[in-house]
Amino acid sequence: MENYRILVLDPVSEDGIKELLDHPNYDVDVNTGLSEEEILETVHEYHALIVRSQTTVTEEIIRYARQLKVIARAGVGVDNIDIDAATKHGVIVINAPDGNTISATEHTMAMMLSLTRDIPAAHKELSEGKWNRKGHKGTEMYGKTLGIIGVGKIGLGVAKRAQSFGMRIIAFDPYLSDDKAQEAEIEKMEVDEIAARADFLTVHTPLTPQTKGIVGEDFFGRTKPGLKIVNVARGGIIDEDALLKALDGGRADGAALDVFEEEPPTDMKLLNHPKVVVTPHLGASTVEAQEKVAISVSREIIDILENNTIVHAVNAPRISENINKELKPYINISSHMGEVGIQLMNRPPSEIKLKYHGELAIDDTSMLTRSFVSSMLKPHLGENVNIINALYLLQEQDVVYKVEKKGKAHGYSNYLEAELINEDETLVLGASVLNGYGERIVKINEFQVDIKPTKHLLFIDHQDRPGIIGEMGITLGTHKVNIASMQLGRHDEGGNALLSLSLDQGVNDEAMEELSKIKGFNGLKQVDLS
CATH class of the missing domain: 3.30.1330.90 (D-3-phosphoglycerate dehydrogenase; domain 3)
Known part of the structure; x- marks a missing residue:
């Protein structure tokens, strides 16, 4: 069997990489705190790299690492790894998405409890010699409604623990089935319904174009006063400017934040707000989580190098x-x-x-x-x-x-x-x-x-009638949207039909609104392809 060399560039749990350290066919070097220049001197000797968040794996490092097959992130986020360069050079990038599930779940509950009982502020005052019992009146979680946006493993874990506190759970997740919701004793709702009914809110989604700012001005405009918010997921899911306005305006009564749009955060208004509890991205920072993620990536490195088995790749190897x-x-x-x-x-x-x-x-x-x-x-x-x-x-x-x-x-x-x-x-x-x-x-x-x-497509379900396509063309022309090609699908004259357009530009919201008002247009869907 071939011998493999592994370079550990950031501090990881030694117990977590024990399988690699004890394996007779693996030479493991733990060398942390290296500069990029120092890494470049030896990286060509290694088949796998293990990092956390301190080391940035650049394109130059990947290019120099001629034997490199795997880059393992002992954690979830891979922002410090040049994924495009790894893919280009045929290097698999893996992470450990499940290792911090319990830690993030428990940190969510800790943040919620700290917020409801004003623990950080009370601790600070008492440690400074101030006995101020009347200034810290808390809120019970029992009997309250917790809204959860994102019901993956962490979201479900939070729901289960919150239920043990006597909380009612309402949740949104586009992939939450009725059976799964019923089994977990969760009531499915849309995001705007959660805004109107939740006493507490926690978010547990990835940061995507669909989830960025999902808790923003529109959301806060629907909430009942007194909402308390927790974010131990990703900065940017909650619009920080909108949150600050909601806290100052009474639409929200408190926020517990472990993650931020910019890390470390530089705008101190939110961090210093009297109704805000903050921690520096500690959701996965437990001894157990760090051991689990190290074990996970160690085992997968062995599977990849010896069996070509891949489970947690975050990039696609070249075809x-x-x-x-x-x-x-x-x-x-x-x-x-x-x-x-x-x-x-x-x-x-x-x-x-x-x-x-x-x-x-x-x-x-x-x-x-x-x-x-x-x-x-x-x-x-x-x-x-x-x-x-x-x-x-x-x-x-x-x-x-x-x-x-x-x-x-x-x-x-x-x-x-x-x-x-x-x-x-x-x-x-x-x-x-x-x-x-x-x-x-x-x-x-x-x-x-x-x-x-093509990049921009528009699909229009409509009633086939004379002149309707002309009205559509005028509307698009007014908004300077050029039609590249057009297809009409129908069965009977005057019946239901489908119009499919390839466009040179995307259609803005104003144009979509005008199109929707054309008599006979039953539904419009704009599709953008990558």
Whole structure:
């Protein structure tokens, strides 16, 4: 068996890396606090690096590390690793997303309790010799309603612990199924409903374009006075300016923050506010969590180097050159189908059915499935989703998926179809790659279409009538949006129809509002492809 060399660049739990230290085929060097220049001198000798948050793994380090196969982050965030450079050089980046679950859950409860009983301020006064019992009147958690945005492992853990305090749980998560909510004794709600009914709020989502500022001015405009807020997830989920206004204006009665939009934070207004409790990003800072994350990455390094088994990759290794060239366009169209599908639906699916017809069905289609799923999940779960971890993350969201293969494809040499299902809606997308024309989406629900995936797409469900397309064109022209191509799908004159537009520019909110008022337009969906 080949010998491997591992370089540990940041302090990690020695018990956590014991499997590597004791392994006869691994030479482990623990050398912390090195500068980039010092790392560059020896990094070419190593097959794997282990870091926490102190060391920045730059493109130059990755380029010099000619034998490097794995970079392991003993924790969750990978902001200190150049992911693009690692992917470019075929280096797998892994993290340990589950190791800090208990620690983050318990820290959330600690922050909530500190906030409700004013513990930090009371401690400070008493330590300074002030006995001020009347100045620190707390709030009971018993009988109160806790709103949770994001019900993954940490969110569920917080719900369970809060229930033991006698709290009622209301929650939003796009992937929270009715069965899972019922089992956990959680009432599903939309974010604006949570704002209106919660006494306490905690957030446990990744920071994505969909979650950035999800608790902002609009949210605070709906809350009842006295709301207490906790964030042990990611800075930016809560709009700090809006939070400060809510605290000063009485819409919020307190906040406990472990994470910030800028770290370390430089704006001290929020940190010094009398109704705010703060800690310096300590959610994962326990002895047990640090040991768990070190154990997790140690075991996965061994699995990757010896068995090519990957579970927690946050980047996608380069596609093998051995993959059939004819399959590559279908990987692209699968990815675009995932992007289109999730944006056309009002809520994420609880079930996915993927069908591969024609010669395509003979090949290994797992890459197509992973491409579809990763693109579908990214809007809600963030850029860490990729073809390596897509199915693992899909399973975590309790989404069922099925793959069906058939040898014949009527009308096409190869045909892909995706059916996305939730309790309120079903969406069917069909696609193919046409000789001389490239990728095409050829079916949306009952309509036959011919859509080339482009950056900006607009889909309009409407009643077919004379002049309606002209009104649409005038509206888009007024807002300086150019139509690159247009497809109309319909069955009967004057009946329901689907208009599909490829646009050179995105449509702003004002234009979308004007389009929605055109008589006969029943629904509009704008889709932006990466």
